[in-house]
Amino acid sequence: MRHLVIVGLVVTGCASNQPDGSMNAVDALGADAVREVCTTRITYGTSWLRPATHPGQVDVADGAVTWDGTCVADGANSYAVLSNGWKPYFTGTSGCAIAIDATAGCGTPVACTTRVTYGDAWLAPATHPEHHDDIAGRVFWNGACRAAGSDSAAELSNGWAPHFAGSDACALAFRWQGCGGLYANPVVPTDCADPGVVRDGDRYVMSCTSGGAADAFPLYTSTDLVT
Known part of the structure; x- marks a missing residue:
């Protein structure tokens, strides 16, 4: 649901076209004064350790919320630190997977992009300066980690195959931004x-x-x- 906020202005010397001499609110404020409230929809991946009292996989936060894609290992689990201070936990040492979608009130909409952040065992190309990649559109990983000699590799949905040192060492975190959240098929788990x-x-x-x-x-x- 879209929320509207009216920004008040002080207006003087304006003619009125209302019968009682009052100004029409839209005429007085102008079109730019009606703006959508900025909120951020945060959708957590299936590995999220959902609190028992939390009703679903989604939170809606006030304001613009961001995440740089860093996934911090904490024992057998991992967590992400969002810009608003929230710290969602996930199963696995690099299991963070979050979709972030801000409303139009937060500014110019961003194109759908996927940030893939690689774990510490990633065999980075010599010319690759960052520990992540930003890819246009949605990119997913089914969690399979195949053997590649003495190392291992993950197969991403866009055809990429990042390699990792050691067997069964694949570790990837995912941030989807401006992609409209997450879902898993089938949406309706019956014949329809x-x-x-x-x-x-x-x-x-x-x-x-x-x-x-x-x-x-x-x-x-x-x-x-x-x-």
Whole structure:
């Protein structure tokens, strides 16, 4: 849902076109005075250690929140430090995976990019100055770490195959920015033939046929077509 904030201005000497002599709010404030509130939607990957009291995989934070992609090992787990001080934990020594999506109120929208941060065992090319890569679009990894001689390699969805020193040493953290969050298929884990979707206010409603089942036309609701 989009939120609006009205920025007050002091206006003098303006003619009014209202019957009672008052100024129309939009005329007085101007189009630039109506702006969307800046919030950041933070979606955590499946390895996130979700608190027992947390209802889902998403948080919405006030203001613009960023993360540089650094994943800090902490015993058998790891954590990311977000710019607002939050410290989400993940299973695995380099398991951080976060999608960050800011509203238009935070400034110019960014194009969808994936930052892949490599673990300490990464065999970096001699000409590669950073310990990460920024890639246009969405890039994923299925978690498989194959043997490559005495070393190991990960196969990314864009065809890249970063190598790591030692066997089963693949360690990668992922930050998706401006990509619209995360989801895992199937969104509906049942047969859902002939689906139809309509938008009702701030939510979507979907129905489908299910043969001769008692609930022949189940209804599903979602705010983002994913959860």
